[in-house]
Amino acid sequence: MTSPPPKLDAAELVEGFRGYMRDHNLPLTHQREAIASALFHSEEHLSVEDIEAILRDENVHVGKATVYRTLDLLVRAGLVDEHDFGEGFKRFEPRSARSHHEHLICLACGKVVEFTSERIERMKALIADEHGFRHHHHRLDIYGVCSECQGRAAVTLERSPDRPGGGSR
Amino acid sequence: MTSPPPKLDAAELVEGFRGYMRDHNLPLTHQREAIASALFHSEEHLSVEDIEAILRDENVHVGKATVYRTLDLLVRAGLVDEHDFGEGFKRFEPRSARSHHEHLICLACGKVVEFTSERIERMKALIADEHGFRHHHHRLDIYGVCSECQGRAAVTLERSPDRPGGGSR
DNA sequence: GGGTGGCTTGAAACTCGTTCTCAACCCCAG
């Protein structure tokens, strides 16, 4: 495991949150701070369940409705990005100072690798233009098998070819 | 409304389905035929609800469990692609003979425009390689506002900036 | 410090797409 590049300035994001709340006349409660802080200090793409687990470990009790509501707030504030990697639930990550990035997802172990591509960035804008669309946002996820998982078990991700009903959720 | 380019050979897809079922020793029931046929003859990205509506119009009654099971089968057979445009449910489209394509989705009216990009195709493979991933599949969806929707109401897609809880499902 | 209005919170009910259950039923090889 190589150490991932630091995700960046949790402090800055916390400051941004405070500012947003102040500007919008919304109270900054303990719960909101705890949720935002948990997410901002993470290097990963957290699910709501992940966040609840972190708070539980810190002996902070927050209802799940509040977690959802606060995540909504953070996304609206532009401080957090929401992702759907096709797992049946959403994941969230703090929006770092670095530019927009895309994701490579390992189908075997779930590892997520981030990358950026200036060329893709340009191309997506070009294509939207070509079709008369005003570009708003986009999503590029590449699914594959990471090098570590290619050794064995490369089969476990293939669902058996017949017999419907092999639920995935 | 300009007429969309024909989606292609429903007949071929039906044949493919028959072949798959035969090869896998699975009975081809009336229900399965009706569902596959409905999808194969469509030019759109159908939801399960859409499919049920089509069948209802044809006075064919099929339980929703069977619709889901058959779609599963069709996806496994490689004859249908499954999409999630972030609406809270899946959409399905027959896999035409034409190559893999990407989607432009209008946030205001829901219109879906398809496009392909040889360059993006090459790039995604390159990027997977670069990171040691064996590429499996990918998804590129560009969200924006189509030319027709840009006239007015360009605001209705923007959720109000405060007050959480403005459900979207 | 105490008061107050308005926003927030949490438990629980609810929503809704999707999956599971299981008894009745149909497909098709023999």
Next chain:
DNA sequence: CTGGGGTTGAGAACGAGTTTCAAGCCACCC
């Protein structure tokens, strides 16, 4: 025609996410 194994459908179950609403907290005022 028959039989046996897969299929079907109604309804129950599931699970992520949302709503409800009474009780509680925050921020600002004095």
